[in-house]
Amino acid sequence: MSTASKQKMKAASIRLDDELDDTSTNVPSPPRTAPGQLMGLQGRVLNQQREIEELREALASAKSTGTSVEIPLDMLIEVPGRRRFLTSDQQTELRENLRSNRLVHPISVRPLDDGKFEIVSGHNRVDQYRALGRDKIRAVPEVTTAEEAAASAFFANLMQSELSDYEKFKGFKDMQERHPGMSQAAIAQSAGVRENVLTMLLSFGSLPSAAHKMLDERPDLIGANAAYALAGLTKEGKNDAVVQAIERLARGEIDQSQAVRMAKESGSKPKAKAVQTLKIRAGRATYCDLRISNKTLRIDFQSEEEAARVHAAVQSLLEIEAKNKQA
Numbered sequence: 659m660s661t662a663s664k665q666k667m668k669a670a671s672i673r674l675d676d677e678l679d680d681t682s683t684n685v686p687s688p689p690r691t692a693p694g695q696l697m698g699l700q701g702r703v704l705n706q707q708r709e710i711e712e713l714r715e716a717l718a719s720a721k722s723t724g725t726s727v728e729i730p731l732d733m734l735i736e737v738p739g740r741r742r743f744l745t746s747d748q749q750t751e752l753r754e755n756l757r758s759n760r761l762v763h764p765i766s767v768r769p770l771d772d773g774k775f776e777i778v779s780g781h782n783r784v785d786q787y788r789a790l791g792r793d794k795i796r797a798v799p800e801v802t803t804a805e806e807a808a809a810s811a812f813f814a815n816l817m818q819s820e821l822s823d824y825e826k827f828k829g830f831k832d833m834q835e836r837h838p839g840m841s842q843a844a845i846a847q848s849a850g851v852r853e854n855v856l857t858m859l860l861s862f863g864s865l866p867s868a869a870h871k872m873l874d875e876r877p878d879l880i881g882a883n884a885a886y887a888l889a890g891l892t893k894e895g896k897n898d899a900v901v902q903a904i905e906r907l908a909r910g911e912i913d914q915s916q917a918v919r920m921a922k923e924s925g926s927k928p929k930a931k932a933v934q935t936l937k938i939r940a941g942r943a944t945y946c947d948l949r950i951s952n953k954t955l956r957i958d959f960q961s962e963e964e965a966a967r968v969h970a971a972v973q974s975l976l977e978i979e980a981k982n983k984q985a
Contacts, residue, residue: 728794734775749786766800783795830849830856831863887922
């Protein structure tokens, strides 16, 4: 056979990639009919349910043994109001710590009926795990009711020394709203704080709404002592003065004690001194009345003639005093 004939036969045997039988990979094609697609979906749902049940069993085992289990981040649900505020610097510090070190304190979660898990504590750790591109985090279970979970989250944050007074106020306010029949004394006792401390913390609630907006962004802007004083001024009708003082505080122009003093003194006029009245007598009769008020001296005589007569003497005395001032 000639070389040309061999080349023709070889060329005829060459096939394109999409013409090749891909029987070696044996990959099933997705179902195209509605019943087939439904069966495929049911299979995936069953797999997810199986994974959820396995995770629940692992959590139950972790609770009994005091260990933790890894939970996918996309199965975690956050409840508003439980997050502890961190500054941008604190967030960066936490992220870099978690980047280089293992998680020392697992987050705590509450299993929900829909297969998700409610974060009880550890919201900031979850945030930084997401920022680091991780898909799972170690957790311990809290088998509690929603109210118990909220209280547990608050008290866990309350134990943090760096928690601001404003964040403590929000936690106690939430507790009051969830337990309207619970007295302030009972709430203080349950939290392990003195009642007068709780009173000062709750005074944040009497501040103007504009002040709350600033505090939501910067919870550490003022402490409970300043809040208590400013709340008292707010009740006196000095809302604008309180807001202006907190705005200057936020700009770093004054400190907390100066803010309270500024709001207190704003719009207030110095009290006028009481008028001093003296009666100059000629025997039993009144010769004149002498009144002194701040920088004013007034003499009231019994008659115009007497006032005119004394006028020259008073003028002469004042001129002598003026010359003495110049000397």
